Structures are given as structure tokens and as C-alpha cells.
Amino acid sequence: MARVRLENVTKRYGEETAVEDVSLEVEDGEFVTFVGPSGCGKSTTMETVAGLTQPTEGRIYIGDDDVTDLAPKDRGVAMVFQNIALFPHMDVYENISFGLRLRKYDDEEVRRRVEEAADIVQLEGMLDRMPSEMSGGQQQRVGIARAIVRNPDVFLMDEPLANLDAKLRVHMRTELQRLHRELDATVIYVTHDQAEAMTMSNRIAVLNDGRLQQIAAPLTCYNEPTNLFVAGFIGSPSMNFVEGTLLEDGLETNNFTVDLDPSQLSEVGVGDAVTLGVRPEDVHLTRYADSLTDSTDRIGARTDVLEPMGDEVFVYLLLSEAAAGSMEQDPATSPNQLLMSVTPDTEIEAGEDVDVVLDRSKIHLFDTATGDALLHGLTDRSGREPGTTPTEADS
Numbered sequence: 001m002a003r004v005r006l007e008n009v010t011k012r013y014g015e016e017t018a019v020e021d022v023s024l025e026v027e028d029g030e031f032v033t034f035v036g037p038s039g040c041g042k043s044t045t046m047e048t049v050a051g052l053t054q055p056t057e058g059r060i061y062i063g064d065d066d067v068t069d070l071a072p073k074d075r076g077v078a079m080v081f082q083n084i085a086l087f088p089h090m091d092v093y094e095n096i097s098f099g100l101r102l103r104k105y106d107d108e109e110v111r112r113r114v115e116e117a118a119d120i121v122q123l124e125g126m127l128d129r130m131p132s133e134m135s136g137g138q139q140q141r142v143g144i145a146r147a148i149v150r151n152p153d154v155f156l157m158d159e160p161l162a163n164l165d166a167k168l169r170v171h172m173r174t175e176l177q178r179l180h181r182e183l184d185a186t187v188i189y190v191t192h193d194q195a196e197a198m199t200m201s202n203r204i205a206v207l208n209d210g211r212l213q214q215i216a217a218p219l220t221c222y223n224e225p226t227n228l229f230v231a232g233f234i235g236s237p238s239m240n241f242v243e244g245t246l247l248e249d250g251l252e253t254n255n256f257t258v259d260l261d262p263s264q265l266s267e268v269g270v271g272d273a274v275t276l277g278v279r280p281e282d283v284h285l286t287r288y289a290d291s292l293t294d295s296t297d298r299i300g301a302r303t304d305v306l307e308p309m310g311d312e313v314f315v316y317l318l319l320s321e322a323a324a325g326s327m328e329q330d331p332a333t334s335p336n337q338l339l340m341s342v343t344p345d346t347e348i349e350a351g352e353d354v355d356v357v358l359d360r361s362k363i364h365l366f367d368t369a370t371g372d373a374l375l376h377g378l379t380d381r382s383g384r385e386p387g388t389t390p391t392e393a394d395s
């Protein structure tokens, strides 16, 4: 059993709290990734599991055992770091087998394990190479093989691909996924790279300021973020946020209103500040919005900057004259701007007056005061649930 459980883990360094009251469970065989901005406590949390950092409060369990007071070597975990330090004077075989030889495994067992690990990371045939004769990605694989030979219950990986170039990172991403599948191992992974987190993980744990914000499947964090922080952090470019005030029959923002029944929102009432969130791909030009089941009223805008990205084009929209000349602001937080993404074949120019609508089923509402999510997807104006199609009775 290699389930990992953190129970109310807090780590303080003097006045500073690096990790605050984090509780979470990683299932046996699960791949869980910690994400969050720099300094949010990802590495520290991982180090408490490895035993490299002692929590100030809280307990760590691996399987049914409380390992909080155990030394790293007695926890059945293996770590892979960003800077894999291979022994430069040893060849690949010696590097991979170093830990086993230290533990006095017999030669035959060592050879069997090293060959098996080299096979998994596809380094067979390279066992007599020196580290200086290998690429960064190959060296990284040696580091991973060194973890595999120990046959750990749990792999802890802290940005293991961060030093590799973009192409190699994508390649290693698929290798790590294969490795996880083949070894059926429990993996806790730390990364800055959202694409890594989204593609490799069964679940991602989003941290901010040392606190766990959400732990859920990647698409759940994307589609149903638990608060403004997760909504803004997951997804690139960021979700648009527009502040508004709740009225008797809708939400009023600087530039547009959205029909809704405030009684749907139990945590807030009429007059309260509510933030509307909508992703760039859920803002549509009216002339292309025929297929939307339900959308907001038209919102007049002027296109400002266009950013062709290859498979999509980002369009910065100014919603009012007041926004002109203020494009240095982040559209994600500016009340008078919206970021829209369109397909490259869309006919659109900078400086054009356009009408856009928002896909109501993709609108998120947040309590501005607490940041907590209130609703993901507005019911349409006839009261249908998001995603359902109109019936004859509706017309």
C-alpha cells in the first residue's frame, strides 16, 4: 500500500509560514501534481513527505504508517530533483547502481535491477556511457532510473524536467506517463508547467500562500475552479474577470448586464459584489455565435491588439472609450477589457467595432468578498440547466 496522507501539515520558518494546515490524500498508484506560484509551498510540502523537512505541526502517513518521525531512507520514497547530480567519474551503470551497491545487494540482483530500470527509461545500450557523453534528457533519465532501482512505494519528483528544452520536455512528459503506467507507482510531482500538470496528473493540487486551494482532476479545476485564485491560475491565458453588482434580475457590470435570478446564489444577495469569470474561448463574435444554445445580450466592443498564436488568435477587446489607451493593464482584471480567442480563419482586424456575446453556460460567478465560487454555468433564460437542449415545451 502506497497511499500518502498529509494531515493538517504546517511548516513555519520563524515568522514565515511556508505551508499552512494542508490535508490531502494521494491514492495508491495515483499521480498527483502540486502547482502554484513561486514560493507557494509546493517544494516544502513535498519535502515533508520525503522527510527532508520536518513539519512544525501535522502528521504524514504512507500506507497505514505514521512516518512523520522517520528518516528519509526509511520511508520507502525516492526523489527526483530538477538538478540531477550524476557522479561524473562513473558510467551510467555505476550511477544507477550506486545506491544498491551501497546497500550491499549481490551483483546479480544489482545487474537485474539496473537492466530493468534502464529498459523502462529506454537507456538500454547506454550503460557504459559517461554522463559527459549524454544529452540533458538522457542524464535526466539516468536520474529517474536511479530512483526506479530502489523500487520505492512512492516517487517524489520536484520539477524533474525544468532544465530541459521545450521539445525534450514534451518527450519526457510522455515518458513519465508511460513510466507511471508501467510501474503502477504513486507519484507526487511538483511543477511550474501547467501543460505538464494538466496532461500527466490524475489530480492536481493547487496551492497558494501555503494553503491548499483545490485538489481535483485537471479538467475539474479548469471547469469548476473552487475560487478566484484557481480560476485565474489554471488556464493560459487567464480567465477574464469582470466585477459587478447583483441586481433583482441580473448582474450589472461597467459595460453590460447579464440576466440571472439572484436566488440561485445562496451565499450573496442583491447589492453584493459578484465577479463574473469567462474564459477567452467562451467570448464569441456575435456573427459567429449561431451555434450557441444560450448567450448573453450583445456587448459592443472595439478590437485593439491581435495576437496570432498559430492555432488561435488572441483578440484584446476594449469595451468602452474609457478603456482606450490603457492596454498596459491586464485584461484579466480590467473592468473595461476582455480577452477573446478566435480561430485563425476568423475575419477580424485591429480597430474594428464588433459585437460579442458570452456563452452563458460557461460563465462563472464568484463572491468578490471571499473569492469563493458561487456558480459554474448559468441556467439559460428559460430556466434550463446549462448544456441541455431546448425542447418544444420551451418554445
Ligand SMILES: Nc1ncnc2c1ncn2[C@@H]1O[C@H](COP(=O)(O)OP(=O)(O)OP(=O)(O)O)[C@@H](O)[C@H]1O
Binding pocket: 013, 016, 017, 018, 036, 037, 038, 039, 040, 041, 042, 043, 044, 045, 192
Ligand atoms: N529553509 C528555509 N528557510 C526559510 N524559509 C524557507 C525555507 N525553505 C522555504 N522557505 C520559504 O517557504 C516558502 C515556500 O517555499 P517553497 O520552496 O516550498 O515554494 P515553492 O512553491 O516550491 O516555490 P518555487 O516554485 O519557487 O520553487 C517561501 O516563501 C520560501 O521562501
